[in-house]
Amino acid sequence: MLEQAWCRVVEHDSEDIEPPAAQVEEVVTEEPDVLPPAPDLLVQPEPEAVQPQAMTFQNPPRPRRHHLFIALLVFIVVAISGAAGWQYATSQGSRLIATEQETGVYSNIRIYEISEANRLAMNKEDFYSKIKDSLYAINQQLKPQSVQMTVYYQSINQTLNYTFALKSRCDSKQLVMAIYHWRIDPTQLNNLILRETRRKISEMETCS
Structure with missing residues (x-):
């Protein structure tokens, strides 16, 4: 507090006293925050029309049927070739x-x-001249028994394929022989043919 010596009262007339100026308060209006529009309210751009394109679908490869077709084709070619070769x-x-x-x-x-x-x-091949004597002896044996004999022969290199068949009214026999080196010894050849033929004749049944 101040001491009285330092204090002085100053009086003014009421008229001289100016009323305090009215204070104008500045009202600051705050602008509200602008919120972004809701998504539903946004104007969506219209989508561009998409031109339809023709789509080509390729079938997946079928290797199994392809292989079967090739195998069938090869078989047909082989069959045709074989038939042509045989003909x-x-x-x-x-x-x-x-x-x-x-x-x-x-x-x-x-x-x-x-x-x-x-x-x-x-x-x-001159085969008959080598066995004619044996054939004559066999023919004489066949007559009384009424047995017919048929002889087939073929000479291939050093081998003689000799087959004979006997037939009567009640029985039949057959023998096939392969005689190697038959030209070397005609006597042995005749003995072999004569012996085997007579053996088969003896096996024939006697017709009553």
Whole structure:
């Protein structure tokens, strides 16, 4: 507090006293925060029209059916080739034929040579002259028994394929032989043919 010596009262007339100026308060209006519009209120741009495009769908590969088709095609080609080859071999290849030899020489024996159709006449095998004596003896044995005998022979290199068949009213027999190196010893050849033929004749049943 101040001391009285320092205090002084100043009086003014009431008229001289100016009323205090009215204070104008500035009202500051705060602008409200502008919120972004709600998503529903936003104007969505219209989507551009998409031109339809033709889509090509490729079937997945089917390797199994493809392989089956190839196998079937190969089989058909092989079958056709085989048939053509067989036909060619039949028409152009060697054919075997049976040619009767010494017709009418023996009453109960018929002789056939098996040979290729295109064989030259000069290559004919002289087999009959080697066994004619044995055939004569066999024919004499067949007569009283009324047995017919058919002989087939074929010479291939050093091998003689010899087959004979016996037939009577009540029985039949057959024998097939492969005789190697048959040209070396004609006597042994005749003995073999004569022995085996007589053995089969003895096995024939006697017709009553």
